[in-house]
Amino acid sequence: MTELRTLQAITRALSDAMEADPSVILLGEDIGAAGGPFGATRGLHARFGPERVRDTPIAEAALVGAAVGAALTGLRPVAEIMFMDFITLAMDALVNQAAKARFMFGGQRGVPMVLRTPHGGGLSAGPQHSQCLEAWLCHVPGLKVVCPATPADAYGLLRSAIADPDPVIVVEHKGLYAMKGELPDPPAPVPIGRARLARPGRDATILCYGAAVHWSLAAAEDLAREGIEAEVLDLRSLQPWDEAAVLESLSRTHRLVIAHEAVEAFGVGAEIAARMAEVGFDELDAPILRVGAPFTPVPFAPPLEAAWRPDAARIAAAVRRTLA
Amino acid sequence: MTELRTLQAITRALSDAMEADPSVILLGEDIGAAGGPFGATRGLHARFGPERVRDTPIAEAALVGAAVGAALTGLRPVAEIMFMDFITLAMDALVNQAAKARFMFGGQRGVPMVLRTPHGGGLSAGPQHSQCLEAWLCHVPGLKVVCPATPADAYGLLRSAIADPDPVIVVEHKGLYAMKGELPDPPAPVPIGRARLARPGRDATILCYGAAVHWSLAAAEDLAREGIEAEVLDLRSLQPWDEAAVLESLSRTHRLVIAHEAVEAFGVGAEIAARMAEVGFDELDAPILRVGAPFTPVPFAPPLEAAWRPDAARIAAAVRRTLA
Amino acid sequence: MAEPLALYRTMVTIREAEMALARLFADGEVPGFIHLSVGQEAVAAGICAALAPGDSVASTHRGHGHALARGLGLRGFFAEVMGKASGVCRGRGGSMHVADLSVGMLGANGIVAAGAPIALGAALAHRTRGTGGVAVAFFGDGALAEGVLHETMNIAALWRLPLLLACENNGWAEFSRSETQVAARLAALAAAHGIPHREVDGADALAVAEAAAEAVAALRRGEGPRVIEARTRRWRGHFEGDPQRYRDPAEAAEALAHDPIARARAAFLAAGGDAALLEAVEAECRAAIAAAIEAARAAPAPRWEEERMGAYAPAEG
Amino acid sequence: MAEPLALYRTMVTIREAEMALARLFADGEVPGFIHLSVGQEAVAAGICAALAPGDSVASTHRGHGHALARGLGLRGFFAEVMGKASGVCRGRGGSMHVADLSVGMLGANGIVAAGAPIALGAALAHRTRGTGGVAVAFFGDGALAEGVLHETMNIAALWRLPLLLACENNGWAEFSRSETQVAARLAALAAAHGIPHREVDGADALAVAEAAAEAVAALRRGEGPRVIEARTRRWRGHFEGDPQRYRDPAEAAEALAHDPIARARAAFLAAGGDAALLEAVEAECRAAIAAAIEAARAAPAPRWEEERMGAYAPAEG
């Protein structure tokens, strides 16, 4: 076990993948000598050279489109979009090209590319640098979407994403970059599509991903002091997501709270709640509650942003409500 | 009452709005003398002139971005994106600019623009010309989204959209353009946010919008022959949507099926199901079922596309299942 | 250098295949909508003649010619456009998505200009992998209005990638004259990016082929991207069934005067070639097309239930 | 023509305001991140001096100078950037979103190049409504890599809209020299679009103002869009706190030699101006800024519970 920060785990995953496979290249804005806006590619330019760690101009559409073409032509590109808010500029390449190629070309080949992008607030980065837009991508057949909450998952999911034969979006929470955690030695890939039991419990299930995992754990901690044992299930993969694990947990707790930082309405939690209102209906002893952000853009000023973002208190309150 | 086609109702709404308000202008590709790719703007170029009916180059990002700027500067632009699949090219202007301006600028002003765009399959138009991507837009605070199923609603919602102080996306189903229906005389705006009871019933509620309204009505017809009285509720507005109407219907039928053409997973139905699994939980006598498209791109060949698209039979089957 | 008879064969294949599609479409045997490149055959033929196995091509909504010139087989082609299970894309893509990755044909594309960054990425892969290969991005004159094309030019120029930007300038973008759509001349834009630009008569297959050969050789030498702009004519509507009310009949008639096939035929004969050879080629093309159409007609419709492959690779093991 | 003392006042306001922000940021009084335009003040001052009430400006992530030059009030400005309820955007936008629609300031913008089509639309509105107004799109040299900027140039040129494209060429795009990011010179791109382009020394406020006045007059005469490219220098990091390890110290030092304020001061004095006047302006600016900061400090933090206005207009009635 090695202790390191999420950001270092990401760098390590990129480095290990590039070491293992010469077809892995990196593309992104200022990811080269500068090491990336958040430092995720630090040292890689020096180590692997400018042909494999490519600084791109500020041109997200072409950057992601080029990743598609490169992936169709024998490379495994890992593209970085600096803030998830900027995927708005690359949706065509993601949705109409990367996601569709395998199916639309009759299964000839897939598009083995990865897109890394940070989401989430907490830095007072304002309405255009804080959004959580993963629900969009989960709605697109052909894309996979993962969102790690720990350094080990940041490493493991990224390795799996790079090895995957289809396009995978790795959504990273920028507020977690500095968080420390253990990496197994040797570090291991984490399979896409499997949830992680972050804390067992019997009274209610809190389903969450990304930064919300940490709020959920804190909430569970608080609830435990009241005698409520909440189970925290870290989804990790959002598309595909681990329906079996959610059902299994629900079949024990019979109460479900879904928490994420994204706007609640039409968010990732909606699909999970909807699915559980179908296949898990008979297990439900209470309404499914969601804890997500209110329906406005992310505000800038710290007190507004703090009030806007979901947190442990809101999650704990929701758990209490499902038990009331 | 006048009988006309959906497309004519749209043209009429545009024409009436332009007549009533000189600040209404139209922007889109080949919408001018050519009358628009589907003919929605036929005659308007001749009537209102090239300054108010503007043929734009093939540049969706700038087209929608310009609509934002124009709306902030005293116009009420109605932009057209030829196929909904192409909104992928204009997401930044929609999401980061149009949707956010009112909130992000502290409520100084809104962006009174409309984006009209056709979605949906049935024309063998293939994977990049058939998608239903409305769930994305519903997830974006600041946007409103409507989707008419009848000529009267196509007219009325478009008039309301143009009059609205905030950006409204009007999603039209291209398969419905030729459908005939009655327009009240004089034609009237239809308020955004209110569902329409398309067929009353007591045994189960079918919630739907767009083309799925017609499949749902056909399903209800079939079910009626079996003695099942399904209520068909046409949502019409997807963001905001008429939660009160859905709850009210559910409180009578206690069974809910949600139908749309979009891919089921992470679609519009997910939010409604999730919400009903919360606020309507006590009304539910059966799992909430969704009927949406399977999780692949829209295939081209007619038999594939027909199998892929939801239809009356699948909706009826779902209703039967909720009653089983 | 491209062999005149080979170019002729490619052009006749495209012409005959597309005219057959026009009939099939009118008869309801082709679903959806199709955009024909009739009249523009010399561009696809000439450009693709300069390519070697392993090179990559990204195409447009008007991509039949590019696909066929790149070597996508007639049987898979017709079956695809006719929506059959034996189609090169199993009937899932249709006209706007014909692709054969095994011959480096990265797909026709329903999104204007979207092929350009894909070709850019292919060129990047060729460079990075050291394959010696090149990539071609076909695009129309109307596509110059799309930002991503400019992003692509910029990156290709900066990174000196082996990318050939092949513009089919047919004067039209759907129902609009492209001079009402695009302010800049491509020559000037290319020059601004430091990309060598060459204009060729897109009705002259030999001229296109010569320009392409020269450009591709430069690409292979690592000299950075090139632009070829072929002035060409759209003989038919934007899509089949387009009544073309917007079109001046004189312009439409003038377009027909630029027939790349008639021109190639005349040049071949003037150079002392044997008409019988041309006729043999034509007969072979027609026969192959007829056979492909018959095979497609006979092929089963795809059935959703039998379609095991979804949007993702099947899970391993 | 722009009045030297007015230009001086604008530049000093921007400089002093941003240097104050730098201190406030270092002290933790400014949340989030901020991009300063220190060293580039003459561009904002000179361009905005050419504008009249009713004209529109769309800006960038480095937008403080544009906002202040356009007349966004200091109190609303500081309160906004400091995240207070009395901010011009009620603390919801912050540095990257300062906007005051009442003075035609359509917002700083967190998305590179996104202001360009917004300004295009504003220009379209001025034309369509017959206001006689013009619109300005500020953008950086790095933004030229974004496709939408090219889409904007094209449409502005085609429609001959009253749009001034004002490029602040500071040689940098974040941590990269912009020549590694953009292959084309803006002059050549503008020429390709048929848009008159003028390069000015962005450290010379009078020169910028003169070029802007000439361009805006042409816009008002309906002569179509214009480009002004101001060569300027970024004195500080990309954002405050940027350690600038990527930056050659010589280049950073050279940048300081181009001080638009020192230059304006020298020119004013050389023309026989009275230093006391300048000092009075400086004192007034500093006092106004100090007062604005004090007011912002004293202002309440915004409270979510009190924020009645959401993402939509309140329902009527």
Ligand SMILES: Cc1ncc(C[n+]2csc(CCOP(=O)(O)OP(=O)(O)O)c2C)c(N)n1
């Ligand atoms: C992004 C996008 N916008 C609009 C369209 C609709 N469309 C299809 S072809 C076309 C015109 C293209 O003109 P050009 O690039 O010159 O090609 P040509 O049809 O002349 O071969 C348009 C607008 C599209 N397919 N994709």
Ligand SMILES: Cc1ncc(C[n+]2csc(CCOP(=O)(O)OP(=O)(O)O)c2C)c(N)n1
């Ligand atoms: C679409 C988008 N991509 C990337 C960024 C991150 N970013 C912010 S400023 C910047 C550099 C901009 O350079 P330039 O346009 O020259 O402006 P300058 O900072 O030099 O004033 C980048 C890449 C962004 N904000 N938006």
Ligand SMILES: [Mg+2]
């Ligand atoms: Mg064309």
Ligand SMILES: [Mg+2]
């Ligand atoms: Mg710059």
